[in-house]
Amino acid sequence: MLSRTGVFTVLKRSTRLSGYALRPLSTRSCLRVEDQGTSRSRVTPRGGAPSGASSSTDPSDQSAFSGNTPPKSTTFEDADPKRKPLSRIAIGGTETKSQKATSGSIEFATWKAAALVLTLGGTLYYFFSKEKRRLEIEKEAEANRGYGKPLVGGPFKLVDFNGNEFTEKNLLGKFSIIYFGFSHCPDICPDELDKLSEWLDGLKKKGIELQPIFITCDPARDPPHVLKEYLSEFHPDLIGLTGEYNDIKNACKQYRVYFSTPPSLKPGQDYLVDHSIFFYLMDPEGQFIDALGRQYDAETGVAKIEEHVKAYVPREQREKRKEKWYSFLFN
Amino acid sequence: MGWFTKAKPIDDQSRPPSRSSRKQCWESRDIFFQCLDKISVVNALDPKNQDAIQKNCKAQENKYEQDCATSWIKYFKEKRVVDHKREKFMQEMESKNAQQIDLSGVVRR
Numbered sequence: 001m002l003s004r005t006g007v008f009t010v011l012k013r014s015t016r017l018s019g020y021a022l023r024p025l026s027t028r029s030c031l032r033v034e035d036q037g038t039s040r041s042r043v044t045p046r047g048g049a050p051s052g053a054s055s056s057t058d059p060s061d062q063s064a065f066s067g068n069t070p071p072k073s074t075t076f077e078d079a080d081p082k083r084k085p086l087s088r089i090a091i092g093g094t095e096t097k098s099q100k101a102t103s104g105s106i107e108f109a110t111w112k113a114a115a116l117v118l119t120l121g122g123t124l125y126y127f128f129s130k131e132k133r134r135l136e137i138e139k140e141a142e143a144n145r146g147y148g149k150p151l152v153g154g155p156f157k158l159v160d161f162n163g164n165e166f167t168e169k170n171l172l173g174k175f176s177i178i179y180f181g182f183s184h185c186p187d188i189c190p191d192e193l194d195k196l197s198e199w200l201d202g203l204k205k206k207g208i209e210l211q212p213i214f215i216t217c218d219p220a221r222d223p224p225h226v227l228k229e230y231l232s233e234f235h236p237d238l239i240g241l242t243g244e245y246n247d248i249k250n251a252c253k254q255y256r257v258y259f260s261t262p263p264s265l266k267p268g269q270d271y272l273v274d275h276s277i278f279f280y281l282m283d284p285e286g287q288f289i290d291a292l293g294r295q296y297d298a299e300t301g302v303a304k305i306e307e308h309v310k311a312y313v314p315r316e317q318r319e320k321r322k323e324k325w326y327s328f329l330f331n
Numbered sequence: 332m333g334w335f336t337k338a339k340p341i342d343d344q345s346r347p348p349s350r351s352s353r354k355q356c357w358e359s360r361d362i363f364f365q366c367l368d369k370i371s372v373v374n375a376l377d378p379k380n381q382d383a384i385q386k387n388c389k390a391q392e393n394k395y396e397q398d399c400a401t402s403w404i405k406y407f408k409e410k411r412v413v414d415h416k417r418e419k420f421m422q423e424m425e426s427k428n429a430q431q432i433d434l435s436g437v438v439r440r
Contacts, residue, residue: 183347186403187410190353221344230347268344270402 135329137311141289142318152280152288156251158215161228161240171286175309176211178280180257182218182273183230188294190234192277195298197235202302208309215241217259217275219248255280281305283312341400348400356399360407363388363395373415375408 144151153168160166179196181189193214200212214231216222219242222230227240242248252259252275259275279292279301289308292301313321321327341352348356366388367373372380375392384392396404424431 184344184400184402186400186406187353187357190350222347226345226347233350270342270344270400272402272406 133307134311137307138313141283141308141311144288144290152254152256152291153282153286154254156247156254158241158243158247158251159224161224161231161242163224166239166241168286171211171282171284173284174209174211175284175312176213176282176286177305178213178215178255178282179278180215180217180252180255180259180275181277182216182275183222183226184218184270184272186272188277192279192294193234193238195296195301196238196279198298199301199305200235200237202298203305203309206302206306208306210237210305212238213241214238215248215251217248217252217257218261218273219243219245220261281308285315339397339400341398352398356395356403359391359395359398363391364411366391367411374412376405376412 155168157165157167177196177199179189179192181193196212200210203210212235214227216227222240222242224240224242227242231238231240241251243251257276257278259273261273262271265271277294281289281292283289289312290304292304296304341348341356367375367384370383370387372383374380375384399407
Protein backbone atom coordinates (compact mmCIF):
# COMPACT_ATOMS: atom_id res chain seq x y z
CA MET A 1 0.00 0.00 0.00
CA LEU A 2 2.79 2.21 0.83
CA SER A 3 4.30 1.68 -2.58
CA ARG A 4 1.04 2.48 -4.39
CA THR A 5 0.61 5.78 -2.75
CA GLY A 6 4.20 6.37 -3.61
CA VAL A 7 3.47 5.70 -7.30
CA PHE A 8 0.44 7.93 -7.30
CA THR A 9 2.28 10.73 -5.78
CA VAL A 10 4.96 10.44 -8.40
CA LEU A 11 2.31 10.30 -11.12
CA LYS A 12 0.56 13.33 -9.90
CA ARG A 13 3.73 15.21 -9.58
CA SER A 14 4.89 14.28 -13.07
CA THR A 15 1.54 15.10 -14.74
CA ARG A 16 1.62 18.38 -13.09
CA LEU A 17 5.06 18.89 -14.43
CA SER A 18 4.02 17.77 -17.86
CA GLY A 19 2.03 20.92 -18.27
CA TYR A 20 5.36 22.37 -19.20
CA ALA A 21 7.52 21.95 -22.24
CA LEU A 22 8.82 18.42 -21.43
CA ARG A 23 5.52 16.62 -21.80
CA PRO A 24 6.39 13.51 -23.93
CA LEU A 25 9.46 12.66 -21.99
CA SER A 26 7.84 13.05 -18.61
CA THR A 27 4.73 10.93 -19.36
CA ARG A 28 6.87 8.07 -20.60
CA SER A 29 9.01 8.03 -17.55
CA CYS A 30 6.02 8.11 -15.25
CA LEU A 31 4.39 5.11 -17.01
CA ARG A 32 7.46 3.03 -16.53
CA VAL A 33 7.47 3.89 -12.92
CA GLU A 34 3.87 2.83 -12.56
CA ASP A 35 4.54 -0.60 -14.10
CA GLN A 36 7.31 -1.39 -11.81
CA GLY A 37 5.39 -0.14 -8.87
CA THR A 38 2.37 -2.43 -9.40
CA SER A 39 4.39 -5.56 -9.99
CA ARG A 40 6.15 -4.83 -6.85
CA SER A 41 2.94 -4.49 -4.89
CA ARG A 42 1.94 -8.06 -5.86
CA VAL A 43 5.00 -9.36 -4.20
CA THR A 44 4.50 -7.69 -0.91
CA PRO A 45 1.68 -9.94 0.45
CA ARG A 46 3.87 -13.02 -0.10
CA GLY A 47 6.37 -11.64 2.24
CA GLY A 48 8.74 -10.12 -0.27
CA ALA A 49 11.06 -7.34 0.60
CA PRO A 50 9.07 -4.14 1.10
CA SER A 51 12.28 -2.27 1.24
CA GLY A 52 12.57 -2.53 -2.58
CA ALA A 53 9.13 -1.03 -3.05
CA SER A 54 10.01 2.23 -1.55
CA SER A 55 13.04 2.48 -3.75
CA SER A 56 10.90 1.98 -6.88
CA THR A 57 9.14 5.22 -6.33
CA ASP A 58 12.32 6.96 -7.12
CA PRO A 59 12.58 7.39 -10.93
CA SER A 60 16.28 7.86 -10.69
CA ASP A 61 16.66 4.22 -9.60
CA GLN A 62 15.41 2.78 -12.93
CA SER A 63 18.59 1.04 -13.94
CA ALA A 64 17.95 -1.62 -11.32
CA PHE A 65 14.41 -2.43 -12.57
CA SER A 66 14.55 -2.44 -16.35
CA GLY A 67 13.39 -5.96 -17.34
CA ASN A 68 14.93 -8.93 -15.52
CA THR A 69 18.25 -7.39 -15.01
CA PRO A 70 20.70 -9.71 -13.31
CA PRO A 71 21.27 -7.71 -10.17
CA LYS A 72 17.52 -7.70 -9.44
CA SER A 73 16.87 -11.47 -9.88
CA THR A 74 19.85 -12.51 -7.84
CA THR A 75 18.55 -10.64 -4.86
CA PHE A 76 15.21 -12.54 -5.09
CA GLU A 77 16.73 -15.98 -5.42
CA ASP A 78 18.90 -15.28 -2.50
CA ALA A 79 15.87 -14.49 -0.42
CA ASP A 80 13.95 -17.77 -1.17
CA PRO A 81 15.52 -20.45 -3.46
CA LYS A 82 12.21 -22.45 -3.86
CA ARG A 83 10.30 -19.55 -5.28
CA LYS A 84 9.49 -19.72 -8.98
CA PRO A 85 9.85 -16.67 -11.21
CA LEU A 86 7.02 -14.30 -10.51
CA SER A 87 5.42 -14.39 -13.93
CA ARG A 88 4.53 -18.12 -13.65
CA ILE A 89 2.45 -17.87 -10.54
CA ALA A 90 -1.28 -17.60 -11.23
CA ILE A 91 -3.00 -14.97 -9.23
CA GLY A 92 -6.17 -16.96 -8.51
CA GLY A 93 -4.42 -20.21 -7.56
CA THR A 94 -5.09 -23.60 -9.27
CA GLU A 95 -7.62 -22.77 -11.98
CA THR A 96 -5.81 -24.70 -14.71
CA LYS A 97 -6.70 -28.11 -13.30
CA SER A 98 -10.48 -27.86 -13.77
CA GLN A 99 -9.99 -26.80 -17.39
CA LYS A 100 -8.13 -29.95 -18.27
CA ALA A 101 -11.00 -32.28 -17.26
CA THR A 102 -13.44 -30.84 -19.84
CA SER A 103 -11.01 -30.35 -22.71
CA GLY A 104 -11.19 -34.01 -23.86
CA SER A 105 -14.92 -34.06 -24.63
CA ILE A 106 -14.79 -30.71 -26.40
CA GLU A 107 -12.11 -31.92 -28.77
CA PHE A 108 -14.11 -35.05 -29.59
CA ALA A 109 -17.24 -33.09 -30.38
CA THR A 110 -15.46 -30.62 -32.66
CA TRP A 111 -13.81 -33.45 -34.57
CA LYS A 112 -17.16 -35.09 -35.21
CA ALA A 113 -18.83 -31.84 -36.17
CA ALA A 114 -16.03 -30.96 -38.55
CA ALA A 115 -16.31 -34.33 -40.27
CA LEU A 116 -20.07 -33.97 -40.53
CA VAL A 117 -19.88 -30.47 -41.97
CA LEU A 118 -17.23 -31.53 -44.46
CA THR A 119 -19.09 -34.56 -45.79
CA LEU A 120 -22.46 -32.83 -45.85
CA GLY A 121 -21.07 -29.70 -47.46
CA GLY A 122 -19.08 -31.67 -50.00
CA THR A 123 -22.05 -33.80 -51.02
CA LEU A 124 -24.35 -30.83 -51.31
CA TYR A 125 -21.81 -28.89 -53.34
CA TYR A 126 -21.34 -31.85 -55.69
CA PHE A 127 -25.07 -32.30 -56.25
CA PHE A 128 -25.81 -28.64 -56.71
CA SER A 129 -23.02 -28.03 -59.18
CA LYS A 130 -23.98 -31.15 -61.14
CA GLU A 131 -27.63 -30.19 -61.21
CA LYS A 132 -26.77 -26.65 -62.24
CA ARG A 133 -24.76 -27.89 -65.21
CA ARG A 134 -27.58 -30.28 -66.18
CA LEU A 135 -30.12 -27.47 -66.16
CA GLU A 136 -27.80 -25.32 -68.26
CA ILE A 137 -27.49 -28.02 -70.90
CA GLU A 138 -31.22 -28.62 -70.82
CA LYS A 139 -31.85 -24.93 -71.33
CA GLU A 140 -29.46 -24.92 -74.26
CA ALA A 141 -31.33 -27.82 -75.83
CA GLU A 142 -34.65 -26.10 -75.13
CA ALA A 143 -33.42 -22.92 -76.78
CA ASN A 144 -32.33 -24.90 -79.83
CA ARG A 145 -35.72 -26.56 -80.03
CA GLY A 146 -37.00 -23.09 -80.65
CA TYR A 147 -40.42 -21.65 -80.11
CA GLY A 148 -42.83 -22.87 -82.72
CA LYS A 149 -41.11 -24.12 -85.82
CA PRO A 150 -37.79 -25.88 -85.27
CA LEU A 151 -34.81 -24.01 -86.62
CA VAL A 152 -33.02 -27.08 -87.90
CA GLY A 153 -34.53 -30.33 -89.12
CA GLY A 154 -37.90 -31.15 -90.59
CA PRO A 155 -39.64 -33.51 -92.92
CA PHE A 156 -37.58 -35.25 -95.59
CA LYS A 157 -38.00 -38.31 -97.75
CA LEU A 158 -34.94 -40.26 -98.80
CA VAL A 159 -33.87 -43.86 -99.42
CA ASP A 160 -31.37 -45.73 -97.28
CA PHE A 161 -28.51 -47.78 -98.72
CA ASN A 162 -30.68 -50.91 -98.72
CA GLY A 163 -33.26 -49.22 -100.94
CA ASN A 164 -35.85 -48.66 -98.18
CA GLU A 165 -37.64 -45.39 -97.63
CA PHE A 166 -36.27 -43.27 -94.80
CA THR A 167 -38.10 -40.19 -93.53
CA GLU A 168 -38.00 -37.93 -90.49
CA LYS A 169 -40.28 -40.47 -88.76
CA ASN A 170 -37.37 -42.90 -88.61
CA LEU A 171 -35.71 -40.47 -86.21
CA LEU A 172 -38.41 -40.96 -83.58
CA GLY A 173 -37.77 -43.02 -80.48
CA LYS A 174 -33.97 -42.72 -80.43
CA PHE A 175 -31.23 -40.15 -80.42
CA SER A 176 -29.76 -39.67 -83.88
CA ILE A 177 -26.64 -38.01 -85.14
CA ILE A 178 -26.69 -36.84 -88.74
CA TYR A 179 -23.74 -36.02 -90.98
CA PHE A 180 -23.70 -34.73 -94.53
CA GLY A 181 -20.92 -35.64 -96.96
CA PHE A 182 -20.06 -37.53 -100.12
CA SER A 183 -18.10 -40.65 -100.89
CA HIS A 184 -15.45 -38.96 -103.07
CA CYS A 185 -14.59 -36.57 -100.28
CA PRO A 186 -10.80 -36.18 -100.08
CA ASP A 187 -10.01 -35.84 -96.38
CA ILE A 188 -12.50 -34.15 -94.09
CA CYS A 189 -15.48 -36.50 -94.45
CA PRO A 190 -13.49 -39.70 -93.86
CA ASP A 191 -11.72 -38.07 -90.89
CA GLU A 192 -15.00 -36.95 -89.42
CA LEU A 193 -16.60 -40.33 -89.98
CA ASP A 194 -13.69 -42.01 -88.19
CA LYS A 195 -14.18 -39.57 -85.32
CA LEU A 196 -17.87 -40.42 -85.32
CA SER A 197 -16.97 -44.11 -84.98
CA GLU A 198 -14.90 -43.26 -81.90
CA TRP A 199 -17.80 -41.26 -80.45
CA LEU A 200 -20.25 -44.09 -81.05
CA ASP A 201 -17.99 -46.65 -79.39
CA GLY A 202 -17.25 -44.33 -76.48
CA LEU A 203 -20.96 -43.65 -75.96
CA LYS A 204 -21.82 -47.34 -76.20
CA LYS A 205 -19.46 -48.01 -73.30
CA LYS A 206 -21.52 -45.51 -71.29
CA GLY A 207 -24.74 -47.22 -72.32
CA ILE A 208 -25.84 -44.58 -74.82
CA GLU A 209 -27.01 -45.75 -78.23
CA LEU A 210 -27.19 -43.30 -81.12
CA GLN A 211 -28.56 -43.82 -84.60
CA PRO A 212 -25.79 -42.53 -86.90
CA ILE A 213 -26.97 -41.29 -90.29
CA PHE A 214 -24.87 -40.25 -93.28
CA ILE A 215 -26.68 -38.21 -95.93
CA THR A 216 -24.89 -37.75 -99.23
CA CYS A 217 -24.72 -34.35 -100.90
CA ASP A 218 -23.69 -35.96 -104.16
CA PRO A 219 -26.60 -38.17 -105.23
CA ALA A 220 -25.32 -38.38 -108.81
CA ARG A 221 -22.26 -40.40 -107.78
CA ASP A 222 -23.66 -41.97 -104.58
CA PRO A 223 -26.49 -44.39 -105.39
CA PRO A 224 -27.38 -46.83 -102.56
CA HIS A 225 -24.89 -49.54 -103.52
CA VAL A 226 -21.98 -47.06 -103.66
CA LEU A 227 -22.92 -45.66 -100.26
CA LYS A 228 -23.12 -49.16 -98.88
CA GLU A 229 -19.64 -49.97 -100.14
CA TYR A 230 -18.27 -46.66 -98.90
CA LEU A 231 -19.78 -46.88 -95.42
CA SER A 232 -18.82 -50.54 -94.97
CA GLU A 233 -15.33 -49.24 -94.13
CA PHE A 234 -16.68 -47.14 -91.27
CA HIS A 235 -18.86 -47.86 -88.24
CA PRO A 236 -21.24 -50.83 -88.74
CA ASP A 237 -24.19 -48.89 -87.25
CA LEU A 238 -24.02 -46.17 -89.92
CA ILE A 239 -27.04 -45.74 -92.14
CA GLY A 240 -26.43 -44.10 -95.52
CA LEU A 241 -29.17 -42.03 -97.12
CA THR A 242 -29.46 -40.90 -100.72
CA GLY A 243 -32.22 -39.97 -103.11
CA GLU A 244 -33.21 -37.84 -106.04
CA TYR A 245 -31.29 -34.60 -106.41
CA ASN A 246 -34.32 -32.53 -105.35
CA ASP A 247 -35.01 -34.71 -102.31
CA ILE A 248 -31.43 -34.33 -101.20
CA LYS A 249 -31.62 -30.61 -101.80
CA ASN A 250 -34.75 -30.43 -99.67
CA ALA A 251 -33.21 -32.47 -96.83
CA CYS A 252 -30.11 -30.28 -96.85
CA LYS A 253 -32.29 -27.19 -96.74
CA GLN A 254 -34.15 -28.54 -93.70
CA TYR A 255 -30.84 -28.95 -91.90
CA ARG A 256 -29.51 -25.62 -93.12
CA VAL A 257 -26.76 -27.48 -94.93
CA TYR A 258 -25.14 -25.68 -97.79
CA PHE A 259 -23.74 -27.72 -100.65
CA SER A 260 -22.69 -27.03 -104.20
CA THR A 261 -21.75 -29.23 -107.08
CA PRO A 262 -19.80 -27.57 -109.87
CA PRO A 263 -21.91 -26.54 -112.87
CA SER A 264 -21.48 -28.02 -116.38
CA LEU A 265 -20.04 -31.41 -115.52
CA LYS A 266 -19.02 -33.89 -118.18
CA PRO A 267 -20.05 -37.48 -117.53
CA GLY A 268 -17.32 -39.42 -115.71
CA GLN A 269 -15.53 -36.26 -114.66
CA ASP A 270 -14.10 -36.13 -111.16
CA TYR A 271 -15.24 -33.23 -109.00
CA LEU A 272 -15.56 -32.09 -105.40
CA VAL A 273 -18.67 -31.04 -103.53
CA ASP A 274 -18.52 -28.16 -101.11
CA HIS A 275 -20.70 -28.72 -98.09
CA SER A 276 -21.14 -27.75 -94.45
CA ILE A 277 -19.47 -30.07 -91.97
CA PHE A 278 -21.54 -30.36 -88.83
CA PHE A 279 -22.90 -33.25 -86.86
CA TYR A 280 -26.55 -32.69 -86.02
CA LEU A 281 -27.67 -34.26 -82.77
CA MET A 282 -31.40 -35.00 -82.79
CA ASP A 283 -33.53 -36.03 -79.82
CA PRO A 284 -36.00 -38.97 -79.79
CA GLU A 285 -38.78 -36.58 -80.88
CA GLY A 286 -36.85 -35.85 -84.06
CA GLN A 287 -36.05 -32.35 -82.78
CA PHE A 288 -32.70 -30.68 -83.18
CA ILE A 289 -30.57 -30.46 -80.03
CA ASP A 290 -27.14 -29.25 -81.08
CA ALA A 291 -24.66 -28.99 -83.94
CA LEU A 292 -21.18 -30.32 -83.27
CA GLY A 293 -18.38 -28.92 -85.37
CA ARG A 294 -14.79 -29.94 -85.95
CA GLN A 295 -13.66 -28.43 -82.65
CA TYR A 296 -14.89 -31.52 -80.83
CA ASP A 297 -12.34 -34.31 -80.74
CA ALA A 298 -12.84 -37.93 -79.77
CA GLU A 299 -13.17 -37.21 -76.03
CA THR A 300 -14.90 -33.85 -75.87
CA GLY A 301 -17.51 -34.95 -78.40
CA VAL A 302 -18.44 -37.96 -76.30
CA ALA A 303 -18.68 -35.79 -73.19
CA LYS A 304 -20.86 -33.21 -74.95
CA ILE A 305 -23.26 -35.77 -76.40
CA GLU A 306 -23.46 -37.59 -73.09
CA GLU A 307 -24.38 -34.34 -71.36
CA HIS A 308 -27.14 -33.70 -73.87
CA VAL A 309 -28.52 -37.22 -73.69
CA LYS A 310 -28.58 -37.16 -69.89
CA ALA A 311 -30.16 -33.72 -69.73
CA TYR A 312 -32.91 -34.72 -72.14
CA VAL A 313 -36.41 -34.54 -70.66
CA PRO A 314 -39.25 -36.02 -72.77
CA ARG A 315 -41.92 -33.65 -74.04
CA GLU A 316 -44.67 -34.99 -71.74
CA GLN A 317 -42.56 -34.30 -68.67
CA ARG A 318 -41.61 -30.86 -69.95
CA GLU A 319 -45.27 -29.95 -70.50
CA LYS A 320 -46.31 -31.36 -67.16
CA ARG A 321 -43.57 -29.48 -65.43
CA LYS A 322 -44.80 -26.18 -66.83
CA GLU A 323 -47.97 -26.49 -64.73
CA LYS A 324 -46.09 -26.95 -61.47
CA TRP A 325 -45.55 -24.14 -59.02
CA TYR A 326 -41.77 -24.41 -59.39
CA SER A 327 -41.92 -24.05 -63.18
CA PHE A 328 -40.07 -20.74 -62.97
CA LEU A 329 -36.92 -22.75 -62.21
CA PHE A 330 -36.84 -24.07 -65.77
CA ASN A 331 -37.33 -20.81 -67.61
CA MET B 332 5.07 -43.05 -117.27
CA GLY B 333 1.66 -43.14 -118.80
CA TRP B 334 -0.30 -41.49 -116.04
CA PHE B 335 -1.95 -39.24 -118.57
CA THR B 336 -3.16 -42.02 -120.77
CA LYS B 337 -4.10 -44.75 -118.30
CA ALA B 338 -7.16 -44.09 -116.12
CA LYS B 339 -6.39 -44.17 -112.43
CA PRO B 340 -8.43 -46.64 -110.38
CA ILE B 341 -9.17 -43.94 -107.79
CA ASP B 342 -10.74 -41.84 -110.55
CA ASP B 343 -13.41 -44.46 -111.21
CA GLN B 344 -16.56 -42.44 -110.68
CA SER B 345 -18.80 -45.48 -110.26
CA ARG B 346 -16.97 -46.68 -107.17
CA PRO B 347 -16.18 -44.88 -103.94
CA PRO B 348 -12.52 -44.48 -102.99
CA SER B 349 -11.51 -47.14 -100.49
CA ARG B 350 -9.78 -46.54 -97.19
CA SER B 351 -6.52 -47.99 -98.51
CA SER B 352 -6.51 -45.86 -101.66
CA ARG B 353 -7.15 -42.76 -99.55
CA LYS B 354 -4.29 -43.70 -97.28
CA GLN B 355 -1.97 -44.20 -100.23
CA CYS B 356 -2.91 -40.81 -101.65
CA TRP B 357 -2.32 -39.09 -98.31
CA GLU B 358 1.08 -40.72 -97.93
CA SER B 359 2.19 -39.69 -101.42
CA ARG B 360 0.87 -36.21 -100.73
CA ASP B 361 2.86 -35.95 -97.51
CA ILE B 362 6.06 -37.06 -99.26
CA PHE B 363 5.51 -34.53 -102.04
CA PHE B 364 4.78 -31.75 -99.56
CA GLN B 365 7.89 -32.60 -97.54
CA CYS B 366 9.86 -32.12 -100.71
CA LEU B 367 8.14 -28.77 -101.25
CA ASP B 368 9.04 -27.81 -97.68
CA LYS B 369 12.71 -28.51 -98.47
CA ILE B 370 12.71 -26.08 -101.39
CA SER B 371 10.42 -23.75 -99.38
CA VAL B 372 7.62 -23.72 -101.89
CA VAL B 373 4.22 -23.09 -100.36
CA ASN B 374 2.01 -22.61 -103.37
CA ALA B 375 2.55 -25.48 -105.80
CA LEU B 376 -0.05 -24.02 -108.15
CA ASP B 377 1.87 -20.79 -108.68
CA PRO B 378 3.54 -20.85 -112.13
CA LYS B 379 6.58 -19.09 -110.64
CA ASN B 380 7.36 -22.21 -108.64
CA GLN B 381 6.98 -24.68 -111.49
CA ASP B 382 10.66 -24.73 -112.45
CA ALA B 383 11.83 -25.43 -108.92
CA ILE B 384 9.25 -28.21 -108.50
CA GLN B 385 10.16 -29.77 -111.85
CA LYS B 386 13.84 -29.73 -110.92
CA ASN B 387 13.63 -30.99 -107.33
CA CYS B 388 10.33 -32.78 -106.71
CA LYS B 389 9.42 -34.25 -110.07
CA ALA B 390 9.31 -37.88 -108.92
CA GLN B 391 7.32 -37.08 -105.79
CA GLU B 392 4.84 -35.02 -107.77
CA ASN B 393 4.33 -37.77 -110.31
CA LYS B 394 3.66 -40.28 -107.54
CA TYR B 395 1.26 -37.85 -105.86
CA GLU B 396 -0.65 -37.27 -109.06
CA GLN B 397 -0.78 -40.97 -109.78
CA ASP B 398 -2.12 -41.93 -106.34
CA CYS B 399 -4.69 -39.21 -105.83
CA ALA B 400 -7.98 -38.60 -107.59
CA THR B 401 -7.81 -35.82 -110.16
CA SER B 402 -10.07 -33.48 -108.18
CA TRP B 403 -8.03 -34.04 -105.04
CA ILE B 404 -4.70 -33.03 -106.61
CA LYS B 405 -5.66 -29.38 -106.88
CA TYR B 406 -7.65 -29.47 -103.63
CA PHE B 407 -4.69 -30.55 -101.49
CA LYS B 408 -2.39 -28.03 -103.13
CA GLU B 409 -4.88 -25.26 -102.39
CA LYS B 410 -5.37 -26.54 -98.86
CA ARG B 411 -1.62 -26.42 -98.29
CA VAL B 412 -1.63 -22.68 -99.01
CA VAL B 413 -4.60 -22.09 -96.71
CA ASP B 414 -3.09 -24.17 -93.91
CA HIS B 415 0.20 -22.33 -94.25
CA LYS B 416 -1.50 -18.95 -94.06
CA ARG B 417 -3.47 -20.06 -91.07
CA GLU B 418 -0.39 -21.30 -89.27
CA LYS B 419 1.46 -18.09 -90.03
CA PHE B 420 -1.45 -16.08 -88.72
CA MET B 421 -1.62 -18.13 -85.53
CA GLN B 422 2.10 -17.71 -84.97
CA GLU B 423 1.84 -13.99 -85.52
CA MET B 424 -1.03 -13.75 -83.07
CA GLU B 425 0.85 -15.81 -80.54
CA SER B 426 3.88 -13.54 -80.82
CA LYS B 427 1.54 -10.64 -80.05
CA ASN B 428 0.36 -12.46 -76.94
CA ALA B 429 -3.13 -12.93 -78.29
CA GLN B 430 -5.26 -15.33 -76.36
CA GLN B 431 -7.02 -18.13 -78.16
CA ILE B 432 -10.66 -18.49 -77.18
CA ASP B 433 -12.25 -21.88 -77.03
CA LEU B 434 -15.85 -21.45 -78.09
CA SER B 435 -16.76 -25.12 -78.03
CA GLY B 436 -18.31 -25.01 -74.57
CA VAL B 437 -20.32 -21.85 -75.01
CA VAL B 438 -23.89 -22.13 -73.84
CA ARG B 439 -26.24 -20.33 -76.20
CA ARG B 440 -29.32 -18.60 -74.91
